[in-house]
Amino acid sequence: MKANAEIIAVGSELLLGQIANTNAQFLSKQLAELGVNVYYHTVVGDNTTRLQKTIEIARSRSDLIIFTGGLGPTKDDVTKETIAHMFNRTLSLHQQSMKQIEDYFQKTKRKMSENNRKQAFVISDSYVLPNDHGMAPGMAFQHEGKIWMLLPGPPKEMKPMFLNYGIPYLKDQLGANDTITSRVLRFFGIGESQLETEIEDLIDKQSNPTIAPLAKDGEVTLRITAKHHDQKQAEQLLDQMEDYILARVGQYFYGYDETSLPEQILRRLQAIQFTIASAESLTGGLFLQLLTNISGASQVVKGGVVSYTNEVKQQMLHVKKETLQKYGAVSRQCAKEMAENVRTLIGSDIGISFTGVAGPEPLENQSVGTVFVGIATKEKTNVYELHLAGSRDSIRKRTVNYGCYHLMKMLDC
Numbered sequence: 001m002k003a004n005a006e007i008i009a010v011g012s013e014l015l016l017g018q019i020a021n022t023n024a025q026f027l028s029k030q031l032a033e034l035g036v037n038v039y040y041h042t043v044v045g046d047n048t049t050r051l052q053k054t055i056e057i058a059r060s061r062s063d064l065i066i067f068t069g070g071l072g073p074t075k076d077d078v079t080k081e082t083i084a085h086m087f088n089r090t091l092s093l094h095q096q097s098m099k100q101i102e103d104y105f106q107k108t109k110r111k112m113s114e115n116n117r118k119q120a121f122v123i124s125d126s127y128v129l130p131n132d133h134g135m136a137p138g139m140a141f142q143h144e145g146k147i148w149m150l151l152p153g154p155p156k157e158m159k160p161m162f163l164n165y166g167i168p169y170l171k172d173q174l175g176a177n178d179t180i181t182s183r184v185l186r187f188f189g190i191g192e193s194q195l196e197t198e199i200e201d202l203i204d205k206q207s208n209p210t211i212a213p214l215a216k217d218g219e220v221t222l223r224i225t226a227k228h229h230d231q232k233q234a235e236q237l238l239d240q241m242e243d244y245i246l247a248r249v250g251q252y253f254y255g256y257d258e259t260s261l262p263e264q265i266l267r268r269l270q271a272i273q274f275t276i277a278s279a280e281s282l283t284g285g286l287f288l289q290l291l292t293n294i295s296g297a298s299q300v301v302k303g304g305v306v307s308y309t310n311e312v313k314q315q316m317l318h319v320k321k322e323t324l325q326k327y328g329a330v331s332r333q334c335a336k337e338m339a340e341n342v343r344t345l346i347g348s349d350i351g352i353s354f355t356g357v358a359g360p361e362p363l364e365n366q367s368v369g370t371v372f373v374g375i376a377t378k379e380k381t382n383v384y385e386l387h388l389a390g391s392r393d394s395i396r397k398r399t400v401n402y403g404c405y406h407l408m409k410m411l412d413c
Helices: 022-033 048-061 079-086 095-107 114-120 155-174 192-198 200-204 231-252 261-272 286-292 310-315 321-326 332-346 392-412
Strands: 004-010 037-044 064-068 091-093 121-123 127-129 138-143 146-151 179-187 210-216 219-228 253-256 276-280 301-306 350-356 370-376 381-387
Touching: 004 022, 004 048, 022 037, 022 064, 022 155, 022 179, 037 048, 048 064, 048 079, 079 091, 079 121, 079 146, 095 114, 114 121, 121 138, 127 155, 138 155, 146 155, 179 231, 192 200, 192 210, 192 219, 192 231, 200 210, 200 231, 219 231, 231 253, 253 261, 261 286, 261 392, 276 286, 276 332, 286 301, 286 392, 301 332, 310 321, 321 332, 332 350, 332 370, 332 381, 350 392, 370 392, 381 392
Parallel strands: 004 037, 004 064, 064 146, 276 301, 276 350
Antiparallel strands: 091 121, 127 138, 138 146, 179 219, 179 253, 210 219, 350 370, 370 381
């Protein structure tokens, strides 16, 4: 059975912007790995009439409809009641779920209110999805040749329920015998349009594996997905497609899946047993923050100096007064001295510096987005001039990423 899916999030708090709909993102990713196409995301408030209209639209265009939210104990939790009414089904008490709810209140020594019983009711003749992290069970059933699945709204309940019970149910119903295997390739220093141009013929010819580009936070990813009944064969298909892609744009590739440029830098420094220190002006310590967020950072990070003013650059980093007077703080010369001096002062193998204009106003006759990154080792110092666009926050983040990228290229030489 081939399914085109729709995800319906129920909850007025989503429409009010009080919380983000991360459930839809999670479910879309999981369904893609099952080979299920997700064509629509819908959000509807806690209103029976609007929910009914949303269900009518979904049943006309989708084969698999997954709901999140609206299974709680209050009157505005109307998902299962509305669906049961529309499909002429009754709600029945699920004894196992009821016992689980009663046990919870007994264990916590709290009095159970009558409306908590509401959570233990399920649509008749449905397959019950146990809730191991909350109270309201999920449920799934077929109606008019379509699959309907109801999941709780809180992500801490919904995610494990779908992984442990929802996916096995869907595999059984859909007859999913093929292995769906994905791999994410991460690129930096190339735009989405340029990357797509470089591999346009591969994208046009794609069938198995498929290629999906995605631009995010100044970098580009490619998700390649292969389908095969044999896992090893699926991996071989991915390997072959990866080789084709990297033959075109391999110079911009830096890692796989959920990694990041700071993490890749940290792992490379660990591998060669090098230490690093930073001198940061416009980035305000962001480089060290991102590195030290990663476990194992203490093996390679020695420390750093946030030199936001010229006085600190002179007094703490020993940048020459003449350099600042002649070239300014936003200059190749200043970045060079910052990187070299922080390496020497802290006693690290590598010194990296960041100086520039994050905005919103120009500085020292330099336009917003003008940035210099210095990287110093015992043997040499390289300074990279960047011209970045975007918000103040975006420029700072991209500056750090470019610093990681250029450092990675130096280490790979």
